[in-house]
Amino acid sequence: MKAIQTEALLLRAVAYGESDVIATFFTRTEGKISALSRGARKSVRRVGGALEPVHTLLVSLEDRGRELATLKEARVVRQRSGVVGDLDALDAAGVALRWLRHVCPPRTPEPRAWDTMNTLLDVLDAREQPPRSALAAAALRLLADVGYALELEQCVRCGRPCPAGKAAFVDPSRGGLVCQSCGGARMRLGGDLRERALEIAAGGNPALTKDEAEELLVLVDATMAVHAPGLE
Numbered sequence: 001m002k003a004i005q006t007e008a009l010l011l012r013a014v015a016y017g018e019s020d021v022i023a024t025f026f027t028r029t030e031g032k033i034s035a036l037s038r039g040a041r042k043s044v045r046r047v048g049g050a051l052e053p054v055h056t057l058l059v060s061l062e063d064r065g066r067e068l069a070t071l072k073e074a075r076v077v078r079q080r081s082g083v084v085g086d087l088d089a090l091d092a093a094g095v096a097l098r099w100l101r102h103v104c105p106p107r108t109p110e111p112r113a114w115d116t117m118n119t120l121l122d123v124l125d126a127r128e129q130p131p132r133s134a135l136a137a138a139a140l141r142l143l144a145d146v147g148y149a150l151e152l153e154q155c156v157r158c159g160r161p162c163p164a165g166k167a168a169f170v171d172p173s174r175g176g177l178v179c180q181s182c183g184g185a186r187m188r189l190g191g192d193l194r195e196r197a198l199e200i201a202a203g204g205n206p207a208l209t210k211d212e213a214e215e216l217l218v219l220v221d222a223t224m225a226v227h228a229p230g231l232e
């Protein structure tokens with residue numbers, strides 16, 4: 001039996017039987033892991049209000065190597081009331097948490113995605129940026145963090161670089177740009193937006209207009225769906 005104590009975000013909580021809950025967490029040290037919380041629906045004492053998404057939790061788990069670990073204790077260590085109190089921020093957080101739930105394999109640490117997700121939640125909490133813009137930028141980073149970065153500089157088939165500032169075709173199922181000689185693709189990324197996406201990928205934080213954010217989110221959604229077929 002392995003005792004685990006780690007910071008965690010709640011990805012999902014599903015009622016199980018009369019009084020238990022199966023909680024799926026995205027944790028700092030173990031990646032995604034599901035745990036049975038016995039009596040969680042009857043006793044609010046042990047896990048309190050901790051089974052709520054968007055806050056960073058400290059969880060204690062008992063792991064016997066089975067599919068489900070056992071949740072011994074959970075408490076909030078970083079509360080984000082600013083997210084809970086804003087429907088758009090809450091929605092953006094929910095979208096990102098859902099992506100993680102679908103694209104992260106169980107029990108595989110994803111330290112970069114952990115950082116990106118917590119940074120996004122902090123930005124949403126502080127209301128520093130419009131929620132959808134913050135989500136779009138974090139989304140591109142999350143793809144890269146879990147190993148599904150989109151190639152936006154050169155054609156994924158022939159390797160020909162796309163000149164800076166030029167619009168390009170993107171095929172999420174092929175992982176990035178597909179030049180016209182290689183058949184192009186249905187989705188098209190404008191030149192300016194492609195530059196901004198590259199800036200984000202390089203660690204920058206360019207301002208995105210509402211339309212740009214929505215366009216990037218369509219692209220990211222399509223890419224996530226390629227890697228997580230269960231994502232509707």
Ligand SMILES: [Zn+2]
Nearest residue numbers: 155158179182
């Ligand atoms: Zn090509």
